[in-house]
Amino acid sequence: MRSELADRFPHICRSMRDQEFIKNPFALTLEGLVKSDGVLRDKDDSRYLDDATNWVLGWDVNPKQRTLDDSLIKWREELDNSGRAMREAELERQSSRVKLRSGAQIQACANEFSDIDQLGLATRIADLEEEERVIVGGSDVLKKLKEDRDSATVQLEESQNTRDEVLQRIGGVEARAERNESRMTSLRSLLVKSMDEFIEETIGEDSADSETRELAEKRREELFKDIATEFGEPPEKPDDIEESARLASHKLDAKIHKLDSGLDKFRDKNVAAMQRFIADAKNQAFRDELNLELEEGYNDSTYASFEEIRRQIQEEDLAKNRLRFEELLRVQVPEEVSGFSEALESHRDRIRKRINELNEHLSRVTFDRKEETYIQLKFEDAGDDGVRKFKKLRRHALEGDLEADDEDERRRERYHRVEHFLAELELDTNWTERVIDVRNWFKFRADEFYKDEDTLRQSYSGAAGKSGGEKNRLASTILATAIAYQYGIDVGGKQTETFRLVAVDEMFSKTDDEFSQYLLDLFKEFHLQLLIVQPLDAKIHVVQKYVERYHVVERRDGLSFVGDLSVKEYLGEQLEVEPEDEELEGETIEADS
Secondary structure, three states: OHHHHHHHOOOEEEOOOOHHHHHOOOEEEOOOOEEEOOEEEOOOOOOOOOOHHHOOOOOOOHHHHHHHHHHHHHHHHHHHHHHHHHHHHHHHHHHHHHHHHHHHHHHHHOOOHHHHOHHHHHHHHHHHHHHHHHHHHOOHHHHHHHHHHHHHHHHHHHHHHHHHHHHHHHHHHHHHHHHHHHHHHHHHHHHHHHHHHHHHHHHOOOOOOHHHHHHHHHHHHHHHHHHHHHHOOOOOOOHHHHHHHHHHHHHHHHHHHHHHHHHHHHHHHHHHHHHHHHHOHHHHHHHHHOOOOOOOOOOHHHHHHHHHHHHHHHHHOHHHHHHHHHHHHHHHHHHHHHHHHHHHHHHHHHHHHHHHHHHHHHOOOOOEOOOOEEEEEEEEEOOOHHHHHHHHHHHHHHOOOOOOOOHHHHHHHHHHHHHHHHHHHHHOHHHHHHHHOHHHHEEEEEEEEEOOOOOEEEEEOOOOOOOHHHHHHHHHHHHHHHHHHHHOOOOOOOOOOOOOEEEEEOOOOOOOHHHHHHHHHHHHHOOOEEEEEEEOOHHHHHHHHHEEEEEEEEEEOOEEEEEEEEHHHHHHOHHHOOHHHEEEEEEEOOOOO
């Protein structure tokens, strides 16, 4: 940048025009003289040197920008002032045009000033009225005629008003006469209809003998007398009928309101009694059958279910069965639920006892022969929310109510708790099956201990992160333990007379000899009678020292033949057997030695 500026503008700057300015081909002064390539250019004095608007942009453009902004503001103010002056002139021009147009209209409709002089015309009218008043006041005859005219005008207006009033009264009388006639006709038809309906309801049939109709008419007359006694004698004037009907309606409404109030009190009393019946613990058995819905008001359906319960109690004579029901509440129901709870607790204790027995037996079984370890099964609370809820409901159903003073109330409360407990069990069968299985109450794991020091080596809560050999050894140990648990093995003896058969199919085909021997020793340790299904291959030597007899199956011409021989016989005839066509079965025995 510096090189480019030096190349384009090699001028020297001088404070005034001196020898250096004259000698150099490129120079400039503070007054504005510029010499480029030896050519002198005189300065332009038409603008001030301090006018930043003409400055060339350099490193700082702020002075020029401020000057331009100030100029812009100044010209905008002048523009606004000019626009304001133009609008004022335009308004003045329009006002002058309106005045000019008004003057032209006045000139067109009036030739003289007197034609538009309203003030002079009003003064002339006032003078004429004053002149008329003076003339009239000065003549007595004219005054008397004016008074007679005024009096006649008043009498005429009174006569017209009287005439209008008479005509109006005549019209009202005629209208009332027509209305009364129509009303009388309607009342006569209503009276005849009510008489006929009363007679029909009284005698019960349309066609009856004259004596029956006379009896009905006599009852009707008595009814009319009761009505007259209650509401007074009927009015004689037609105009009084509406007033009498209105008073009778008000009286009937008051009587109906009084009856409705009595019915409301009776209804509230009945509803309160129904609610007390439902809330009473003695009536717990009827709650599902009762329905006290008051959304649509108190009607027949409201107490229909209660009436049905009342009829059932009366017909079945439930009061006589009260003693038997109370005996069930007191003894049988709690005993059955308690027996169920004791059975679950017994099963839980039995599982704990069996696991302890198996642990005693497992302590003599070497799990890892290199490290000399053994396996112990550990159990703890499963921490399952469903099991905790079940135990809480069971405990609540069997606990006694110490707050109730009455023995009957305690029995009913205990029965309701048992009922709630059974209802929860019936609500979700899957949940019920899970929580009543006592095995789900526990969470099991297998701990491996060193035999010498009885210290923990590691724990197995699952097979994750274990090698294939560890998984197989752990699974086989747990499997053998589970089988022994199902057979109920007694640690104290061999139990040779019991039947504890376990059949395995090609169990050693994919295992090494060491692990196969471990499994066979494990089954032997648990005194299990083993039936091994095994092809006659290289693995057959693993089971030889653990079996007593062989059952050799051979296929010939599509038929299967079974041969029975001892281990010694098999070893003596081993060369004569075809391995590819045979399948071997063996069974372990519990030898004395």
